[in-house]
Amino acid sequence: MAAPLTVVLIVAVTVRACLFRSSLADLIAERVEVVSPLNAWKRVVEGLALLDLGVSPYSGDVFHETPLIIYLFHFLVDYAEITFMVSSLSSHIVLYCLLLSLIVTSCCLFVDRYLLNPFTVLSCVAKSTCGLNNAIVALFILSTIKKNALLSAIFLALSTYQSIYPVTLCAPAVLYLLQRQYIPVNVRWASFWWFLLQYAFMYLGSLFVIICLSFFLLGSWDYLPSVYGFILSVPDLTPNIGLFWYFFAEMFEHFRLFFLCVFQINVFFYTIPLSIKLKEHPVFLIFMQLAVISIFKSYPTVGDIALYMSFLPVWSHLHRFLRNIFLVSCVLLACSALFPVLWHLWIYSGSANSNFYYAITLLFNVAQILLVSDYFYAFLRREHHLTYGLYLKRKDGSEATLVLK
Secondary structure (H helix, E strand, O other): OOOOHHHHHHHHHHHHHHHHOOOHHHHHHOOOOOOOOOOOHHHHHHHHHHHHOOOOOOOOOOOOOOHHHHHHHHHHHHHHHHHHHHHHHHHHHHHHHHHHHOOOOOHHHHHHHHHOOHHHHHHHHOOOOHHHHHHHHHHHHHHHHOOOHHHHHHHHHHHHHHHOHHHHHHHHHHHHHHHHOOOOOOOOOHHHHHHHHHHHHHHHHHHHHHHHHHHHHHOOOOHHHHHHHHHHHOOOOOOOOOOHHHHHHOOOHHHHHHHHHHHHHHHHHOHHHHHHHOOOOHHHHHHHHHHHHHHHOOOOOHHHHHHHHOOHHHHHHHHHHOOOHHHHHHHHHHHHHHHHHHHHHHHHHOOOOHHHHHHHHHHHHHHHHHHHHHHHHHHHHHHHHHHHOOOOEOOOOOEOOOOOO
16 A cells, blocks of 8 residues: 655655765766756856856856756755755645545555655755756646646747757647537637637747847847757767767767757657547657656656656556566666666676667667557556447457458
């Protein structure tokens, strides 16, 4: 039985506080699986130092966070540990409220999955700004579920401002709000286009205000190429748990632009077919989009993975239709354990090379793809059974086998 929410919160705070005060905090903050060039705390500190000296934090190639983040920590740098802990706990509370809105009976289990997830704990202790991004995404999802279109658009704009990729969450948000307002998804209906224009105006207007606010704070547009150009062009090939770094380290320069476009399109391309297939199930579409973003983004960390994996208890009714869950779980656990081992063999012992580390990274991402594909298959199969019954019969009365293509 899942522990009560209060006990879980106390345990989570205690674990984080102990790790913050231990010698492991500095080690965790250096792990390439936990932080990236975009969200590493040491880069935020470098940006703050430049800002205090009156130099633009984007003048070099160190700081790549957004202006709002650096000005937030300009006032809260002495309370950074508390800030990250509060953001982490607030994400859990928001997600708990989200589960209550979805009338899910395993709310405490859901909170356990996120609050006590080792990936979430590591991300918080490393003071990765990924935790702040997750909190914003959680607020966006909650606002959408609560049918508040304005707040949904504002939080989606904030998420997009932080990392570009959450723009793909616009499709499930619109589909959910249309569904709750009983507006059919039909291009022939004027009400469909009217609502679409309203949401687009709120989203683009919020994004415009945030970008202009960043300009007034910084006094220049230097942050645009340093933040968004950095995310899209992937110039820093520091190893991480993503698919980009090794491939582009080995890439001939004249092929780089083509394959860069191919890799980046991956994140956005799946939005269209998934939205068409899951237009009646926008909540599951949000889960799928979060998973696609965390797998195919240019600088992923374990904090991104923790967010979409915390939604797995929501789909506990799909377990009977899953095919490879045990194998995939074992692979994910084994890869998580082997990341630091192979990193040590490569960087410190010199008895391995980058191929070893990328091999385990590739396996880790393949396992994630299999996990998400398995849940997608299970969801479609359950929907098919709800429509046609659990036991299928051919026209001659013999038993049929369901094959999804």
